Amino acid sequence: MTTPETPAQATHALPRTLTRDLGRHDGQQVRLQGFLHARRDLGGVQFAVLRDVSGVAQCVGSGLHLxxxxxxxxxxxxxxxxxKAPGGYEIQITDFRVLSAAVQASPLEIPKMEWNVNPETMLDYRYVSLRGLKERATLRVQAELVRAFHEHLNAEGxxxxxxxxxxxxxxxxxxxxFKLDYFGEQAYLAQSPQLYKQIMVGxxxxxxxxxxxxxxxxxxxSRHLNEYLSLDVEMGFIDSEEDVMALENRLLVSIMAHLKATCAAEFALLGAALPALPDFIPRIPLMEARELVHREYGHVVGGKDLDPEAERLLCQYYLERHGSDFVxxxxxxxxxxxxxxxxxxxGxxxxxxxxxxxxxxxxxxxQRINxxxxxxxxxxTYKLNPESLAGYSEVFKYGMPPHGGFAIGAERxxxxxxxxxxxxxxxxFPRDRNRLTP
Structure with missing residues (x-):
């Protein structure tokens, strides 16, 4: 049975206010709920910084047991x-309640993480470090990015x-x-939904x-994960890969517009800027790209692709010469x-x-083979086993249209x-070569 002293009963007095909305309540009584982000005691006056999903607020009182x-x-x-208070407002405390006390000191000092915490420690204690303002801002941007991905593609049918x-x-x-046992048979974790999304184009x-x-x-x-979030797209009845690139261009323009509208505070907190993104992203064939970085920067590329330094130099060139962060x-x-x-x-x-x-x-x-x-x-030609791909290849006997697509790594x-x-x-919660927890 609840009593008048319990927090469950007290919550009916005032509706909860989020810290981002304090400016609407200047001079009024409000009730905030969140985490004790930081605390100070100055000669009997206590400062409690409360953090909720929308930001932080400085709360001031006396005789508190923080x-x-x-x-x-x-x-x-x-x-x-x-x-001088965060957001330009502070709370003069009339009532302070502990809803759930931490039973031991946090392994990380959340407000100071960016300057005094080993990066590996931040990953070891991810269940706490994610509460940091910059850490959660990163994930909110990603959430809005994925939301915009959904919305734009839905709008394009x-x-x-x-x-x-x-x-x-x-x-x-x-x-x-990654191999796994599937009721006595050899199975694998999927590298990509590629083959299935091609089938679904039909x-x-x-x-x-x-x-x-x-x-x-x-x-x-620093650029690879063993498990990551893939944003996959496939479209039928194309004329060439140009249709696929044009779609991705439109998609990225839409995503950046959405982030500008919804995540300005997160970009400001992280000191980040939205990219230079033209309505027509420039294109360059691979062999010409290799020649360009050699001619302009003296960088020689071996192998069958661009190496990381060539990718960096090529992007530098297109930003400086064409005003595009993309190529x-x-x-x-x-x-x-x-x-x-x-x-x-x-061929x-x-x-x-x-x-x-x-x-x-x-x-x-x-563009894919259809x-x-x-x-x-x-x-x-690729020396693959046709029988192992039969569940995929059979559909191509039945009139698959010209099609193509792409995949974006959300984390990258x-x-x-x-x-x-x-x-x-x-x-x-990243998964890399050495990390299975938390």
Whole structure:
């Protein structure tokens, strides 16, 4: 049974006010609920900084028994304008309640994390570090980015799909597959929804999915995760990969407009700026891109793709010369693309592309093979097992339209948008080569 002294009863006195709305209540009594972000005691006057989902507020009182930081608290008091307080207002406390006390000191000092905490420690104690203002701002930007992704594609007539994450074969071949036992059979975690979203083009013509994908790559870099959120798109009845790039261009313009409207406070808190994004993102074939970075910067690229330094230099060039933070790199060789990439005449190049943003690849995409005989020839060329891909290839016997698509790594895009050096800090609970917890 509740009593008059319990918080459950007291909450009926005033509706809860969020810290971002204090300016609407100047001179009025309000009730705040949140976490004890920081505390100070100055000669009998206590300062309690309360943090809620919308921000922080300075609360001032006397004779208070303040609990440990991160305790859940409730403050009732009068709103007063104060030029030095966060948001320009503070609360003069008339009632202070502890809703749930922290039972031990936090392993991280949340208000000071950015300057005195080891980055690995922030990941070890992610269940606490995520409460930091900058950490949660990062995830809110990502949430709004994904929301804008949904909204724009829905408006363009796309249908959201959900595809299996336990599969019998990899979408892209290779060894970077997580193996698992599936009732005595060999199965894998999906590298990509690629094969399924192509099949679904035969159903809805335009489809997308937002879901995790898994790569068993033993790297430990600032740009890779072994589990990440993939924003996948596939569209039918295209003329060429240009239609796919044009869609991604429109999509990114829409996403950035949405972030400008909804996340100005988060960008300001993080000291980040929205990118220079033209209505027509420039394109350059891969071999010309390699020649450009050699000619302009003396950087020699080996292998079959661009290396990280070449990606950085190419983006620098297009920002300085063309005012774009983005550039499409096109016409990739078959050796650098999966078996389903549509080959150009002559067979050496494909209609595949990457999108680079602020020095890093955030998208791979292109036109796909849609003709059955061409697909089977490609499967053989890549030395893949046709039987393991039969569940995918069979649909191409039944009139698949010309189609293509792309995938965006949500964490990479978020990290580049916000100037975060390590992609692990753009995911709530990252999974990398050495991390399975928390």
């Amino acid at each position: 609990p440990l930081p991160e305790s859940s608290i409730e403050v009732t008091g009068t709103v007063k304008a104060h030029p 796309f249908t959201e799909i959900s595809t299996p994450k336990i599969v019998s074969a990899g979408a892209e071949g290779g060894a970077n597959l 159903v809805f013509e335009r489809v997308y999915e937002v879901a995790p994908v898994y790569r068993a790559e033993e790297h430990a870099t 499409f790199v096109t016409k990739y060789p078959r050796a650098a693309r999966p078996f389903y990439a549509y080959p150009e005449e002559g 050496e190049l494909t209609r595949g592309f990457d999108l680079l943003f602020r020095g890093i690849e955030i998208t791979s995409g292109g 003709e059955y005989e061409m697909l089977m020839d490609s499967i053989r 895009l978020t990290a580049r948008l916000l100037g975060i050096a390590n992609v692990r800090y753009a995911r709530a």
